[in-house]
Amino acid sequence: MDPTASDADLIAAARGGNLTAFGGLVIRYQAGIRACLAMRLANPHEAEDLAQEVFLTAFRRLDAFDTAQPPGPWLRGIAFNLLRNHLKKHRPLAVGGAVELEQLINQRMTERYAPVQESSMMGALQLCLQKLSLPERDLLHRRYHDETPVQDLAKTAGRGTSAITMQLHRLRQALATCIRTRLSTAP
Numbered sequence: 001m002d003p004t005a006s007d008a009d010l011i012a013a014a015r016g017g018n019l020t021a022f023g024g025l026v027i028r029y030q031a032g033i034r035a036c037l038a039m040r041l042a043n044p045h046e047a048e049d050l051a052q053e054v055f056l057t058a059f060r061r062l063d064a065f066d067t068a069q070p071p072g073p074w075l076r077g078i079a080f081n082l083l084r085n086h087l088k089k090h091r092p093l094a095v096g097g098a099v100e101l102e103q104l105i106n107q108r109m110t111e112r113y114a115p116v117q118e119s120s121m122m123g124a125l126q127l128c129l130q131k132l133s134l135p136e137r138d139l140l141h142r143r144y145h146d147e148t149p150v151q152d153l154a155k156t157a158g159r160g161t162s163a164i165t166m167q168l169h170r171l172r173q174a175l176a177t178c179i180r181t182r183l184s185t186a187p
Helices: 007-015 019-038 044-060 071-089 098-112 115-131 134-145 150-157 161-185
Strands: none
Touching (some): 007 019, 019 044, 044 071, 134 161, 150 161
């Protein structure tokens, strides 16, 4: 491999079956691709495996590559697609359905909370809800009482889904803290 050869020349030679030319491309771009993946994955071995898969995929798709473009962005695009698929494939799945989950929750509730405690908690919840602003109470009501999907809440509010999700999380935390405080100071 000629180290002064252009990327386009290496790709043309690799398209002609010259594996050494393709090896030259791998040498030029492997560090960047590995770094790109390693920054996004906790396991360095997974990043290494995906980086190898990037170059295998690129080799199989050399005919589709536009030599007028630099190969770096093309290789990173392949890397991001493989990474996205990898993360989808290895995403933890919820165990059990809604019925099983409801049974577990109900069992824990009866073990943990007596009717008197539940009444105190509901009273504390009502008082803590009153401390929230009207728009915050409305958001909680629409999400948890009306079961409005977060995407619909975001669209109605003209905000991003992640912003609504974070606001709901913070409101739940504030309510939990308020309820714990009220219950710990109750006679």
